[in-house]
Amino acid sequence: MTSHNAALMMAGLIGSFGAVIHGMLTQSHLVAPVRELTAARISVPVQKLVTILLQFSTFNWFIGGLLLIAAACLSGQEARQAAGLLVGSSYLFAALGNLWATRGRHPGWIVYGVALGLILYGLTEPGA
Template identity: 90%
Template sequence: MTSYKAALVLAGLIGSFGAVIHGMLTQSHLVVPVRELSATRIRVPIQRLVMILLQFSTFNWFVGGLALIAAVCLSGQEARLAAGLLVGSSYLFAALGNLWATRGRHPGWIVYGAALGLILYGLTEPGA
């Protein structure tokens, strides 16, 4: 495995593991408190929708990480490029949004920024 492919696999692992941690923290620090605060004011179907929306980024980052790993293991350069661009755009949005929203006081922007850097490196494999 070349260092470029290894970089994409590492970016996928960072993204997927980061998503799992993100999901647990989102559940305990956002979903549960929002559900408790809104229990008497918002109907149950809306509460469920809010929970799903709060966890959507978790799902997206997890599946994106798996897609990067699968593209390296199962496909050619075109698939790696497509997965890298799609997942990279998601990780870029996560990093910039996190940096802006927390003014840099949250490690998420660093984690997804590192994964994005690995994706960019992985997509520059010469001659592939």
């Protein structure tokens, strides 16, 4: 395995593990309190929809991480570039959004920034 493939794989692992932690924290710190506050005013179907929407980024980052791992192991250069662009744009949005929303006081922007750097390195394989 080349260092470029290893970088893509590491970015995928960071993304997937970060997504799992994000999902647990989102559930306990956002979904549950919102459900408690809105239970009397919002119908159950809407509460379920809010839960799904709050966890959508978790799902996206987890699947993106798996895609990066698969791209590092199985795919040709064009598929790697497509996966890197798709997942990298998601991780870039996560990093910038987190940095902006928390004014840098949350490690999420650093974690996804590192993953983004690894994706960029993984896609710059010489001779490809």
